[in-house]
Amino acid sequence: MKKLPLLVLLVFGLSIYGFAQNRLIKGKVTDDQGKALAGASVNIKNTTTSTTTDSAGNFQLPLTAHGKPVLVVTFVGYISTEYAIGGGSFFSVQLKNNTQSLNDVIVVGYGTQKKKDVTGAISIVNSDVIEQRPIVRVEQALQGTAPGVAVQSVSGNPGAPLSVRVRGTNSITGSNEPLYVIDGYVGGSIQTISPSDVESLEILKDASAAAIYGSRGSNGVVLITTKSGHEGSPKIGVDAWIQKAEVAKELDLMDAYDFANTVNIQNAVTGIPPAFTATQLDGFKTNKGTDWQKALQVKPLVQNYEVSVSGGSRNTKYFFSFDYLNQPGLIVNQYYKRATLRANLDFKINDKLDLKFYVVTAIPTSRNTNTDLHTTYGGDTGDPFAVATDWDPTTPVRDPVTGQYNLTSPYGADNVNPVAQASSQLVDVNSLDAIGTGVLTYRILPNLTFTSSNSYESQYGWIRQLFGLNTSTTVINGITNGMISASSIWNTNLQSSNFLTYNLNFGEHAINLTGLYEYQSQINQNFAAQSTNLSTYALGYYNLGVGLTQAVNSGYSASELQSFMGRINYSYKEKYLLTASIRDDGSSRLTKKYSTFPSVAVGWLISKEKFMANSKVFSSLKLRGSYGETGNQGVPPYSSIPVINTSNVGYYFDGTSLAISTPLGPPVSTDLVWETTLQANVGVDAAFLNNRLSISIDAYNKKISNLLFSYQTPAYLGGGSYQRNIGSLQNRGIELGISGSPIAPNPGGFNWNTFFEISFNDNKVLNLNGLDNIIISGIGQPQANISILKVGKSLGEFTGYKFLGTWKTSEATEAAKYGSKPGDAKFLDVDNNGTINENDYVPIGNGIPKSTWGFINDFNYKNFTLSIMFTGQEGSQIYSQTIAYTWGQAPGVRNATNSDATKMWTPQNETDIPAFSTTGSPNGGFPTNTSRFVYDADFIKLKNLSLTYSIPQSVLGRAKIRSVDVYVSGQNLFTITKYPGYDPELTNAQTAQTQGVEMGVIPNPRTYTFGLRVGF
């Protein structure tokens, strides 16, 4: 009985305690700036009691638990926080933003690391930044948001890839795009990712961070982590936006009257009777003729819809999303559409075993555009967009009597009517890209984990083309009755990454070891069939059997990569940090199979030192330094095997029957190796004023050796090209990122967050193994000979004649020495020998920017958020062949369309615009590779301006809606630039050598967007 009172007391006490717990607790969840967090998940630890916050951040929960209940609040992008409930009934929970926390864990490749322990140069872009703009490709999210990453929207074609350069241009002919690693899948294709599925992007910039990807890390690595589900009831997100797009700027071209007048002037100069009579000219005064730019362009409506469902229990979490994009182009008969379906599943099987699955299917469909799979309208003189700038304005689009297209004109460009061409040709690309990744994590011991990440990608492409009536194929080239074709591409890629991670802590030492084995194999197969000389157009491109002449071919290539990697992360007293790694990559593509890529990095958290402990200025301060080696695997398969080419084209010894021809390919290098990059990096990360201001600065020096070059042999070796290592180049640069709150955080009131990043890069070709001054025959059909590879200069260098205006009447004698007369173009005679020829080429510009920057400001007041983003570049030039061709003296264009042609030199008005002439040197006074067509490409763009209104909970009321955001935004609203062409960001460069060369590229649209984000 002695025990009874105690027992009674206990039962009574418990019942009181239990009674006390049967109550309602309420609270509000905000971020560290006081902004309500809708959809945060709130639960009582170790129970099933949970809820989520409403759009005002409020929650309430019945409390029935026994013991000492603990409230757990979690939210994506924020640090989970636990509160002992005790006797309280109202909880004001403030969650700290994950990204601002140095304790935050970031993805570093084959594992994660605490941000404070990171020694490499890594930039991070999170989903909140991505969501601020209506973007259609993931690369756009990197533009202006990550120091050291220069992103250019080089084409306005719908679905076109962007140019991404991490710390400069590293390769002459190889790819300069970074390596994308999507949820552990190395080399994934970025077009499979819907931007709204991205949780975070981590850009590994220095050798230490990237060397773990060895032979593929030279151009930097972008780690893409997609969203996953979180514990809690299902959350549905709907994100929809529509966008009106338009060409922001037109070229200033002549109307029909000025054009016709100019043609007559040109004829008079060359001694030909006038093309247009006075009566016709009078007619053009009232009828201004055809504005071909306007006739070809449209203002499309772009639409994007995304629905996602996520949630889960403690052991199972899910994230499903579906995204649909419909993006018509800026000219007629052009579109890109894409559906993306994603399922990310996490299973916690038991304490030791986790399984994760990522399944994504992307289904892009496009017409007449330039995508990852197929290039149409890549920028050439014959592209309708280019032709529209030099076609005859005196001819209507259609014959007013017959209603048929006017296909050709004796004036202006000799191409086909651009509207007819664009409306009639079909290049339809369908593809299906499916990627599955499964990740198994097994914790063998508390500190030893085995991870196996396995991916398989299958990409299937189906391309059909029709070049029939009203296209240059039939009208100009005269291929009898047009061409239809169908081709398919099937690429498969298998990857298996297996690694062990071991953690060891003793005393003040912390060691983390990783050992990796990875295998990857890639197979590309293709099949193509083409029919010409069609008996009918009735079947479109659906039946190649109607062609009298048919051709087929197919191909196969495969490659393998086998790798071993080891890494150690060591930290002493959480102040002194060391990371070292070594990767050995074996490739089937090279004669010497294996190459080794080592790296080392150190870090010092100065702010942890005693003498800094009480610093009022620094919240944290870290110094970093690294050195290491990475590679660029720009060697295509079979580059070290001489080949005999096979094609459908043969010879007809009797004029009718085909004899198959198998020409010997070019000779090959016998000692081909990868490009290797040695990179040194020093950096400082500092945070001030209680983390209100943070600054990150990095300086680097990269030397790339064994540069791969698709070297065109001398003609006596067959004139083909082969892969060859030819020299080295250097990238040096400084990059800076600053973020902060200019005014003190003011929960519920006015807040201002700002971010600025700028990257300076200096590129220089160091040597080319004895070669020099390699002139690249250039882009497109015209072979402008504008680009040059020159030791001591940056890639993207322009060469040509320096334009000095016109010969004036007073200089007639001097002009005559050059076979010129007053009014003719005057060029610099470098060697002063009385002729203008190749010896007078001088550097006339460079297409690679010296610096790029982004500046983002977010203003938040109550439910309104205003976001302004500027981007810019400085220090590069653009060579506009588009503009050169509006002067009408280049191949394929007969008359000028440029409005400035009305201001040509005359004896009365001696301007610097050369008059039409039959004399002049070189090339009749009209070479295109001259500084006359090189322009400054500096610009400042208002990339994005958006205003978002979050509908308050009081309005949403009882509707079961978590949150509603409504926004309007504009992209590329204005551009400040001296460039007279469409858009200084454009280039149709195929490689780094021809960077900055532009011909007929469709510009980036100016867009107006209305969007809605709803959370249920």
Place this chain on the structure above:
Amino acid sequence: MKILIPLLFLVLIAFLGCSKLEEDPKATLTPGSYFKTQQDLDAAVAAIYQGLVIDGAYAFDFHLYSFFGSDDLTADPNLSKGDQRSFDELNGSSGNGSIAHSQWGTPWAAIYQSNNVIQNYNKVTGDQVTINGSAGQAYFIRGWSYYMLVRTFGPVPVITTQVPADYRPARDSVSTVYATIISDLQTAISLLPTSFPGAPGKATQNAARSLLADVYLNMATWPLNQTGSYALAAAEADSVIQSGQYTLVPDYATVFTTNNNSESIFGLEFNVPGGNPDRFFGDCSMPWEEYGLDGNFGWEEFYPEINFYKAAPVCKRTDEEFYTTLKLIQPDKSFLLVPYNSPKTRNQHPFYRKFRTGVLNNGPIGCEETDSILFQMNPSTNMTNDVMRYPEVLLDYAEASDMAGSGPTAAGYAAINTVRARAGEQPLTPGLSQIAFRDSVVYERTYEFAAEWGIRWFDIVRLQLLPQVVAARSPLENPISLGGNDIQTRYYCPIPINEMLKNPQWTQNPGY
């Protein structure tokens, strides 16, 4: 389990790690697996020819550009014809992209492919006569290609085997190159049959002899001036004449509308639907201002100089060769007929008639017209482009036999008069001196072969006629622009700039 996982890891490495990383290009032919059968050899020989007929090679008029200093070729002063116009003005440059592709690149590509056949044909097992026939064509094309190169560019390296990628030879002397050409053509003569039934596009023994005759004739004149070669030229040409294999087509105009006719010795074959269109006939040489009822118009790539036309003999051939009344379409779709020198034409120049039509009754017609209506025109035809016609052998013989001895022979007179008779001209005045006869032959060649393969230009080069050709130029032509350079330097074309950069051991031809 704790031990199992690392074990599994090791097993994985062992299992996957056995990859030898070797390449197996399943869809690609490699030299190791090639040159086993006659089929392999045939395809390698076809590759030599195929490279000749692509557009940037010999399928358009690019192969004539460095010859524009001649009087049979000139270009519009205003249109985008700078690549040919600069040579017309004797102001050609090493930056000329068309020259780099066609006149420099094409023969080298053919030599490269020929070397592939010559080095490997012995590996093939089969009928030796057939194998020899294949090899003989490679020798023929290699010899012909060096002949085009040495006359156009002067000294070039002689490469007769397969060489590694970093091979950078010196330029060999003109006489060394000629020695290689003679050796190749003599080998070709020994290997080739007299004909390939059903394959008229293949070079034959007499094609090699005909070419060799022309080579000897050139060696007898500038720059080698080895007059002893006249006799060799006469002998080779005579053996072709004596073979009786070739006869002149009765009508000059028909030569240019029929394929593989009785006077065709060697020509390039074309096939439009097969992707090998001949774009030299049709639109190419037609006036810019001529439009067909189908809306197509001329490309005006080249036309003769005015005084060149005016100096032509008055005969049927001249009428068939030149086009002097332009048909200008009117708004009512009728045609206004204007003489070439009318101010209504753009350039007051005559054009060529012989290249307008292309082959008849065999695929697309270059130009379908009557004297007053231009129905339609077309840039692409199946017309065979004759590199060597029998009249060239006859005239080579006439000149060589004259210059080899002490003056014209009866056989020499017979040869030139055969050509003159077909042209609708009277027989040549008998009893001419050696030089007067030679000049008559050269005059005959000028109008028999105008705008064909640089025959006129190479006559100007080997006989050093440029000053008098320039002097005869009408003031209406494009102005000569020597830029202070000696006219003597214009007999050679500059080596393309990109090629000079790849071969720093070379020196550019003087004057460029």
